[in-house]
Amino acid sequence: MNAINKPAKKNFSVSRRAVLQGTGAFVLSAAVPTFVLSKKAAAQAARLGIAAKPALEPTQLDTWLKIAADGKVTAFFGKMDMGQGVDVAIAQVVAEELDVKLENVEVIMGDTYFTVNQGGASGSTGVQNGAIPLRNAAAEARRVLVEHASKILGAPADKLTVTDGIVSVVGDSSKKVSYVEMIGGNYFDVKVEWNGQVGNGMVVTGKAKVKPVADYRVVGKPYKRFDIPGKVYGTTDFVTDVRVPGMVHARMVMPPTAGASVVKIDESSIKNLKGVRVVRQKDFVAVVADKEWDAIKAREQLAVTWSKPTPPFPDQNGLYDYIRKATSAAKKVEEGNGNVPDALKGAARVIEAEYEWPFQSHASMGPACAVVQIEEGGKTATVWTGSQKPHYVRDGVAKILGMEQDAVHGIWVPGPGSYGRNDAGDAATGAAMVAKMIGKPVRMQGMRDEGHAWDPKGPASIHQAKAGLDAQGNVIAYWFNSKGFSRLDVNSNESDPSDNLPSQLGGSVSKAAMAFNVPEESYGFANKSMGWETIPQFFRNGNPLRSSHLRDPLGPQLQFASEQFMDEVALAANVDPIEFRLKYLKNPRDIAVMKAVAEKSGWKSRSRPNGKPGGTGTVAGRGVAYARRGGTVVAIVAEVEVDRSTGAIWPRKFTVAHDAGIIINPENLRMTIEGNIVQGSSRAIFEEVMFDRDKVTSVDWMTYPILETMQAPETIDVVLINMPNEKPTGAGEASMRPLAAAIANAVFDATGVRVRRGPLSPDRIKGYLSQA
Amino acid sequence: MTERITLNVNGKTHSMTVDPDMPLLYALRDEIGLRNPKFGCGLAQCGACTVHVNGEATRSCATPVSAISATDKVVTLEGLGTAEKPHPVQKAFEEEQVAQCGYCINGWVMTSAALLKQNPKMTDAQIREGLAGLKCRCGTHMGIIRAVKRAGTMMG
Numbered sequence: 001m002n003a004i005n006k007p008a009k010k011n012f013s014v015s016r017r018a019v020l021q022g023t024g025a026f027v028l029s030a031a032v033p034t035f036v037l038s039k040k041a042a043a044q045a046a047r048l049g050i051a052a053k054p055a056l057e058p059t060q061l062d063t064w065l066k067i068a069a070d071g072k073v074t075a076f077f078g079k080m081d082m083g084q085g086v087d088v089a090i091a092q093v094v095a096e097e098l099d100v101k102l103e104n105v106e107v108i109m110g111d112t113y114f115t116v117n118q119g120g121a122s123g124s125t126g127v128q129n130g131a132i133p134l135r136n137a138a139a140e141a142r143r144v145l146v147e148h149a150s151k152i153l154g155a156p157a158d159k160l161t162v163t164d165g166i167v168s169v170v171g172d173s174s175k176k177v178s179y180v181e182m183i184g185g186n187y188f189d190v191k192v193e194w195n196g197q198v199g200n201g202m203v204v205t206g207k208a209k210v211k212p213v214a215d216y217r218v219v220g221k222p223y224k225r226f227d228i229p230g231k232v233y234g235t236t237d238f239v240t241d242v243r244v245p246g247m248v249h250a251r252m253v254m255p256p257t258a259g260a261s262v263v264k265i266d267e268s269s270i271k272n273l274k275g276v277r278v279v280r281q282k283d284f285v286a287v288v289a290d291k292e293w294d295a296i297k298a299r300e301q302l303a304v305t306w307s308k309p310t311p312p313f314p315d316q317n318g319l320y321d322y323i324r325k326a327t328s329a330a331k332k333v334e335e336g337n338g339n340v341p342d343a344l345k346g347a348a349r350v351i352e353a354e355y356e357w358p359f360q361s362h363a364s365m366g367p368a369c370a371v372v373q374i375e376e377g378g379k380t381a382t383v384w385t386g387s388q389k390p391h392y393v394r395d396g397v398a399k400i401l402g403m404e405q406d407a408v409h410g411i412w413v414p415g416p417g418s419y420g421r422n423d424a425g426d427a428a429t430g431a432a433m434v435a436k437m438i439g440k441p442v443r444m445q446g447m448r449d450e451g452h453a454w455d456p457k458g459p460a461s462i463h464q465a466k467a468g469l470d471a472q473g474n475v476i477a478y479w480f481n482s483k484g485f486s487r488l489d490v491n492s493n494e495s496d497p498s499d500n501l502p503s504q505l506g507g508s509v510s511k512a513a514m515a516f517n518v519p520e521e522s523y524g525f526a527n528k529s530m531g532w533e534t535i536p537q538f539f540r541n542g543n544p545l546r547s548s549h550l551r552d553p554l555g556p557q558l559q560f561a562s563e564q565f566m567d568e569v570a571l572a573a574n575v576d577p578i579e580f581r582l583k584y585l586k587n588p589r590d591i592a593v594m595k596a597v598a599e600k601s602g603w604k605s606r607s608r609p610n611g612k613p614g615g616t617g618t619v620a621g622r623g624v625a626y627a628r629r630g631g632t633v634v635a636i637v638a639e640v641e642v643d644r645s646t647g648a649i650w651p652r653k654f655t656v657a658h659d660a661g662i663i664i665n666p667e668n669l670r671m672t673i674e675g676n677i678v679q680g681s682s683r684a685i686f687e688e689v690m691f692d693r694d695k696v697t698s699v700d701w702m703t704y705p706i707l708e709t710m711q712a713p714e715t716i717d718v719v720l721i722n723m724p725n726e727k728p729t730g731a732g733e734a735s736m737r738p739l740a741a742a743i744a745n746a747v748f749d750a751t752g753v754r755v756r757r758g759p760l761s762p763d764r765i766k767g768y769l770s771q772a
Numbered sequence: 773m774t775e776r777i778t779l780n781v782n783g784k785t786h787s788m789t790v791d792p793d794m795p796l797l798y799a800l801r802d803e804i805g806l807r808n809p810k811f812g813c814g815l816a817q818c819g820a821c822t823v824h825v826n827g828e829a830t831r832s833c834a835t836p837v838s839a840i841s842a843t844d845k846v847v848t849l850e851g852l853g854t855a856e857k858p859h860p861v862q863k864a865f866e867e868e869q870v871a872q873c874g875y876c877i878n879g880w881v882m883t884s885a886a887l888l889k890q891n892p893k894m895t896d897a898q899i900r901e902g903l904a905g906l907k908c909r910c911g912t913h914m915g916i917i918r919a920v921k922r923a924g925t926m927m928g
């Protein structure tokens with residue numbers, strides 16, 4: 001123990017090489033099975049201090065984590081952040097398990113060269129699923145580093161502690177060795193167990209035990225977002241800002257009638273635009289120019305003769321009748337107990353209602369954009385995309401280009417907003433098709449009408465509900481059934497070109513999957529049945545009303561129906577809406593959330609609405625609604641003002657009680673909830689895709705209005721319920737789910753008028769009020 | 773039909789030979805190579821393309837490049853401020869952690885900077901009214917309103 005008398009450095013600060021060689025440790029970069037780095041990847045690798053890189057395998061610890069020679073930790077995240085701070089949460093989890101400073105952790109995401117496919121952004125599972133492999137990998141990395149340090153320091157591992165990446169002996173901090181000294185810049189030759197799944201379900205596990213929650217110091221703190229400075233100072237490259245040498249600009253030319261085919265293209269119509277080319281594959285038509293403005297002009301000017309197909313759509317006024325009468329392609333009862341028909345027969349009273357919800361558009365802030373470059377004489381390619389699932393986009397582009405997956409490098413660059421399956425993958429597909437045809441790097445961007453009229457839509461639906469009450473007003477039967485277009489009419493990822501608009505126009509035929517959901521709640525009604533039916537789309541290929549995932553796929557419409565219906569049943573039973581829910585909710589977390597929202601909002605018990613139909617002026621009301629979503633529980637009290645002369649609704653205040661398990665970052669969580677509440681209000685009050693028999697007529701912000709500052713709430717009061725012993729669950733969508741119902745219930749309280757069709761637009765409300 | 777056009781952008785002079793009807797947006801993005809403004813709608817409906825022309829918030833997607841003369845001073849988000857020398861509005865947006873996707877932020881920052889220059893003491897209602905017409909699809913309006921108020925205090 002003479003080491004005590006000597007300077008610590010001399011004893012313990014050994015050169016990295018010596019450390020590694022001396023112990024026959026986990027790595028030597030010379031032994032690393034490297035592959036050749038493309039130039040772009042090499043630049044990124046150099047920036048991250050990665051000298052060499054093994055093949056990207058989930059089973060390699062090194063796939064998940066890297067510690068550079070300067071101590072910087074890089075976490076490779078195969079999911080995505082779309083502006084809600086998921087990457088910060090990942091950094092927190094990694095810093096926590098590894099015992100390093102958060103500032104030293106960088107998260108790389110959305111790059112198919114550096115990250116495995118954890119499913120991209122999907123179903124608000126960024127933290128819920130996405131953090132688990134990273135957490136386990138970080139814990140495993142700490143374990144092997146501490147074990148290694150134990151050999152160097154000559155002390156058992158359980159007598160060692162780690163602070164900011166320095167391993168030292170408990171009680172003698174002069175005996176220490178840093179992560180950097182042990183591994184900095186080198187490769188972890190350590191295997192982890194992989195469950196074999198790709199996408200959302202991917203999990204890897206090491207031998208290490210993860211840190212007990214009680215020891216957390218980084219998780220739970222409000223660290224700031226990484227992406228904000230670049231966005232407010234304008235230094236972030238968005239996908240629209242990607243420029244590569246020799247790149248040309250492409251715009252699609254869309255048919256005036258959905259489903260029309262090209263009869264003739266008169267290229268002389270654009271001959272004044274020098275150097276502009278027309279490319280075509282069946283009914284996929286695009287113009288290509290060196291200058292973006294020329295491409296835009298050519299898109300306007302190009303004379304295309306299109307066929308005149310039978311109008312593909314019903315009259316929009318008849319949409320819900322169309323749905324009601326359509327033959328179902330699939331049906332399913334998802335949840336049920338008891339015997340509903342018999343119980344209804346024996347009921348003293350039966351309450352029935354039907355609700356309707358329109359098609360809605362992602363209407364992202366800008367129409368989608370992508371850049372595709374074919375390299376090495378057609379052997380490899382790169383796609384820059386704003387899609388929230390860049391790995392799947394890469395797969396789709398590889399199929400179009402006839403390349404192996406690994407030959408295509410997918411790079412995510414922030415796009416103009418993403419709330420599910422929007423038009424991003426269509427832009428990438430179109431860019432790849434044109435790049436293949438002309439052999440140059442192609443930047444494809446939509447125009448505004450494509451962002452609104454041609455993106456995959458949130459599906460339209462009807463929802464029917466029945467409840468039986470006994471003589472005392474107890475619910476003895478409950479039946480709920482939805483019927484609408486599938487949420488997977490085109491897949492929620494873009495890996496199959498036939499699911500993407502340009503290749504559909506180009507002739508590939510998509511296959512729909514039939515899927516719908518039921519409300520997620522814990523009402524313990526005896527004799528309960530919840531199910532759905534889906535109907536086929538109007539037509540298959542190049543359909544602007546094709547439906548897919550839009551933030552909280554089906555949540556807003558399902559709860560718009562089911563949670564309004566709970567209020568209708570409560571009214572029939574002459575019970576306050578919150579009291580009614582508390583009586584039937586079974587899950588203790590749901591009950592806690594409901595109680596929290598009642599308390600925080602200062603809810604005043606009422607069994608009847610305060611307002612009455614008729615009269616003028618502005619009236620106010622409050623409504624409640626609740627939902628579960630993948631483990632997260634949300635209850636909302638909405639306070640609205642209704643201007644009875646204009647029908648305009650102002651959602652003045654929301655109180656939101658939110659339980660998403662253990663909280664990783666309270667500030668980013670709060671902001672995520674706020675965004676959901678505002679976007680949800682917009683969808684509840686304003687948004688409806690309009691169409692005529694030929695085409696979608698919602699083509700811009702005038703024909704598809706959304707909420708603006710004048711209609712934004714005055715207050716959003718968020719109550720975060722932290723559950724340290726529950727795993728973290730998603731927050732990206734849950735609070736949007738019960739929102740429309742909370743508003744509709746508040747409108748009922750204010751006016752005594754029940755609005756069973758969304759959105760609660762001024763015209764519709766005015767119409768309802770005048771009939772009341 | 774092209775014309776020689778000279779623009780003064782962020783204090784620098786740029787000359788280009790372009791279609792005079794081309795919107796200023798494309799001159800700034802494609803000819804000069806700036807990341808901001810952004811294309812959101814091309815229809816003067818969203819504000820993503822806002823720049824300052826002689827201090828006035830101007831939607832560059834609906835302004836023909838020929839309407840701008842060489843003596844007009846065009847300022848883009850890049851020219852408004854930097855992380856080292858931020859404009860108060862940028863600082864306030866950073867402090868309030870505003871932006872989800874961030875694609876709209878150019879429009880909000882440029883428009884509110886011009887508004888606050890005229891009146892740093894705007895009330896909540898004036899802020900909401902002054903920013904009407906701008907879009908944020910992600911729904912970050914609450915943060916935006918907080919940030920503009922904060923910037924007003926910094927500027928007032």
Ligand code: FES
Pocket residue numbers: 810811812813814815816817818819820821822831832833834
């Ligand atoms: S892009 Fe100019 S206002 Fe929308």
Ligand code: FES
Pocket residue numbers: 365416417871872873874875876877907908909910911912
């Ligand atoms: S932050 Fe996405 S549109 Fe405003």
